[in-house]
Amino acid sequence: MFGMSQGRLASWAHTGRPLASFLVFLLLALASPPLNSQISDSSQDRGSIAGTVVDAITQQPLTGTEVTLHGPMGAQQASEQSTSTDGEGRYVFNNLLPGRYVIDASHRGYVLRDHAGPGGFRSRWRALLSGQQIDDLVVALLPGAVIAGHVANEQGQPLPGASIHAMRVSYPRGTRELEDVAQTSTSLAGEYRFTGLTPGNYFLRAAYTPKLEARPGSSRLAYVPICYPGTIDFSACLPLALRAGEEAAGIDLHFVLRPNVHLAGRVIDARTSLPSANAQLSLLIDLSGTPVFLRDASADAAGHFQFPDLSPGTYTLVAQQKGASKPTSAWAVKSVTVSDRNIEDLKLELAPGAEVKGRIRIEGNSGPALATTVATLEPTTSSALATLLPPVQEANISSDGSFAFHDVADGNYWINAFPVPQGFYLKAADSDVLDNGASISGGVGPHVELVLSPGVAKIEGVVVTNDQSCSGIPVFLVPEGKRRAQVRDSRQSVSDHSCRFALRSVPPGDYKIFAWKDRGALMDPDLLRQSEDQAKSVRLKEGADLNVQVEAVSAGEPLP
Numbered sequence: 416m417f418g419m420s421q422g423r424l425a426s427w428a429h430t431g432r433p434l435a436s437f438l439v440f441l442l443l444a445l446a447s448p449p450l451n452s453q454i455s456d457s458s459q460d461r462g463s464i465a466g467t468v469v470d471a472i473t474q475q476p477l478t479g480t481e482v483t484l485h486g487p488m489g490a491q492q493a494s495e496q497s498t499s500t501d502g503e504g505r506y507v508f509n510n511l512l513p514g515r516y517v518i519d520a521s522h523r524g525y526v527l528r529d530h531a532g533p534g535g536f537r538s539r540w541r542a543l544l545s546g547q548q549i550d551d552l553v554v555a556l557l558p559g560a561v562i563a564g565h566v567a568n569e570q571g572q573p574l575p576g577a578s579i580h581a582m583r584v585s586y587p588r589g590t591r592e593l594e595d596v597a598q599t600s601t602s603l604a605g606e607y608r609f610t611g612l613t614p615g616n617y618f619l620r621a622a623y624t625p626k627l628e629a630r631p632g633s634s635r636l637a638y639v640p641i642c643y644p645g646t647i648d649f650s651a652c653l654p655l656a657l658r659a660g661e662e663a664a665g666i667d668l669h670f671v672l673r674p675n676v677h678l679a680g681r682v683i684d685a686r687t688s689l690p691s692a693n694a695q696l697s698l699l700i701d702l703s704g705t706p707v708f709l710r711d712a713s714a715d716a717a718g719h720f721q722f723p724d725l726s727p728g729t730y731t732l733v734a735q736q737k738g739a740s741k742p743t744s745a746w747a748v749k750s751v752t753v754s755d756r757n758i759e760d761l762k763l764e765l766a767p768g769a770e771v772k773g774r775i776r777i778e779g780n781s782g783p784a785l786a787t788t789v790a791t792l793e794p795t796t797s798s799a800l801a802t803l804l805p806p807v808q809e810a811n812i813s814s815d816g817s818f819a820f821h822d823v824a825d826g827n828y829w830i831n832a833f834p835v836p837q838g839f840y841l842k843a844a845d846s847d848v849l850d851n852g853a854s855i856s857g858g859v860g861p862h863v864e865l866v867l868s869p870g871v872a873k874i875e876g877v878v879v880t881n882d883q884s885c886s887g888i889p890v891f892l893v894p895e896g897k898r899r900a901q902v903r904d905s906r907q908s909v910s911d912h913s914c915r916f917a918l919r920s921v922p923p924g925d926y927k928i929f930a931w932k933d934r935g936a937l938m939d940p941d942l943l944r945q946s947e948d949q950a951k952s953v954r955l956k957e958g959a960d961l962n963v964q965v966e967a968v969s970a971g972e973p974l975p
Contacts, residue, residue, distance in 0.1 A: 460545045465507035466552030468500050468520050472659060476504025477556060480522040487514020487543070513545045518554055525556035526613045540887075558660030559611035564667045566601045566621060568638070573605025574670060577623040581609050582707065584616065592797050593618060593705040614661075616654035618703060619643035621668050622710075624724070637675040637724040640709065642702065645669055647726040649702045678753060679721040680761030682714045682734050684745060690718030691736045691745070691765050697803050698722050701729040708799050725753050733803045734763045746805065746824050768805065768822035769855045773863030775816045775832060776844070783836035783867075790818040792828040795852045823860055827852040830863055831903050839867045840922035841903075850897040870957030874918040878910040878930050880967045885914035888930055888967050892918050893943060893950075895925040916965075923955050930967040 468480040480500040500506045517540040520527065527539075541549055566577045581597040596617075597609045620642040642652035645668050657663060678698075682691040694714040699706040709730075714720045730753060735746045745765035751758065773790065777783070789809040794801040804826065810818040812832070830853050832841055843849045844864035853861055878888050892906040893899060904924070908916040918928075927950040929943065943950075949968040953961060 461510045462543050462547040463509045464549045467504045468554045471555035471557045477522050478502050480520050482506040483519045484508045484516055486516035487512055513543050515542050520554045522556055524559050526559045526611055560657040561610050561662040562666055563608040563664045566605045566668045569671045574623050575601055575603045577601040577621055579607045579621050582618045591705055593707050614657055614659045616656050618652055618654055623670055635675040636672040638670040639724050639726040649700050649728045652703050676725050676757055677721055677723040678758045682718045682763045685764035685766040692716045694734050694736045696720050697733045699731040699799055706731050706797050706800050727754050736765050748825055766858050768824050769858045769860035771820040771823050771860035773818055775865045778866050778868040785812045788812055788832050791831045792820050795827045795829055823855055825855050827854050839869055840871050842866050842868055872921040872955040872959035874961045876963040876965055878914050878965055878967050886910055886912045890916045891929045892926050923957050926953050928965050930965045
């Protein structure tokens with residue numbers, strides 16, 4: 416598990432599981448010895464885990480907190496059990512088998528830390544030895560932040576029923592994403608309120624559609640979507656910074672009536688030039704450099720469609736035609752820039768997907784069998800767009816190393832093979848397809864030649880800190896250059912009780928090693944850039960076996 420493929424990490428992201436939760440299980444898998452082999456049903460092997468839940472700011476105990484214990488992880492008898500804290504914030508779980516456990520806690524108005532600091536996921540897991548009594552596991556909850564305000568029109572009148580979305584930046588696929596973390600509608604008084612938000616930066620966007628009969632004609636006035644601080648220009652949206660327990664009140668948004676601008680056109684089948692009746696369309700708008708979903712529409716029997724009441728900006732339009740034998744038989748993706756004039760005649764030509772063929776050969780005279788290895792394609796676009804495209808099935812690799820993907824929509828894709836046989840790494844034979852992705856355009860895909868090469872490198876080392884706590888520290892190996900945006904060549908480990916870590920099966924190349932003392936960031940480029948000077952640079956040649964010393968650094972808690 417030291418190396419996880421792009422595809423498997425992307426699959427985790429698509430399940431909706433938080434990235435912090437992924438790291439919890441990563442730490443559990445790497446940070447302690449294989450205790451599960453010691454599990455027995457003997458009563459003398461049973462242990463207990465107890466501790467206290469506190470407010471991370473005041474350190475005061477939290478009464479009535481629901482505490483959940485997960486584990487032992489990986490065991491056939493793994494389970495989930497819950498209890499509540501007493502008047503002193505204490506909890507206890509008795510009669511536990513040895514193994515690895517993780518604690519979750521929930522209290523109204525509080526949130527779990529999403530990094531590895533005190534009370535974060537590094538503090539919430541424990542390896543329980545046979546018969547051990549753990550009595551000091553402290554879980555620190557952060558007071559949740561609040562965003563509240565009013566939504567009104569240009570005359571200051573409240574707008575009930577406006578839809579408000581709070582979004583945060585994340586990197587679940589190695590690329591920047593804006594994901595909805597909360598959504599609400601305004602009250603009759605035009606009020607909205609988000610509670611229980613983790614500290615961080617939030618983007619707000621709002622939409623309002625009056626329940627009035629639309630007047631015909633392009634001169635109709637409309638309320639177009641806006642984003643904080645109240646602009647219709649989504650490229651000018653600004654993040655709202657929240658600290659733990661902070662109440663950001665008075666975050667008011669004002670809609671202004673403006674001439675309706677719409678996007679209209681026709682969907683046709685590129686194979687027959689006939690209208691694609693009832694085709695389904697989705698519109699995404701570019702917000703702070705990332706596409707986010709805006710709304711859906713359907714084409715009529717003649718293939719005509721329309722999206723009314725649009726803000727100026729850059730949009731991505733996705734059209735799909737459902738097939739009788741499979742979910743989607745044809746689709747189209749088109750980028751459109753909307754200004755202050757209607758677009759009336761946009762044409763979308765739906766076409767079936769491309770076939771992407773390739774071959775993997777093994778360098779040298781002999782090598783491992785590829786019977787259990789599959790080739791994968793993952794869109795390099797944001798999840799908001801990727802989820803609208805038809806999924807690409809994993810491709811089995813034949814005995815001669817050939818593989819093929821079918822029905823692949825136009826776009827750019829990361830290509831990978833998983834699992835890569837031990838002792839080998841994947842490289843491109845005669846192109847930069849692994850660095851830049853495979854591009855499909857006009858229903859035509861490339862032929863990809865890949866090579867499995869021996870000579871992977873290994874890094875072992877010690878984490879050094881300025882205090883006595885050097886175990887359980889996340890260590891990340893991050894590629895330099897173009898490869899940094901990919902998860903495929905990254906590696907993760909965790910320092911053990913003797914402060915040692917290991918990173919195995921590493922492809923040759925230039926890397927930096929980050930050891931976070933108080934944060935579990937995986938691929939946040941802003942955080943990586945801030946800590947570049949404190950990271951350990953390494954250049955790995957084929958077959959390298961390095962032993963290094965890495966200083967654990969504090970990424971800082973930007974919003975405590």
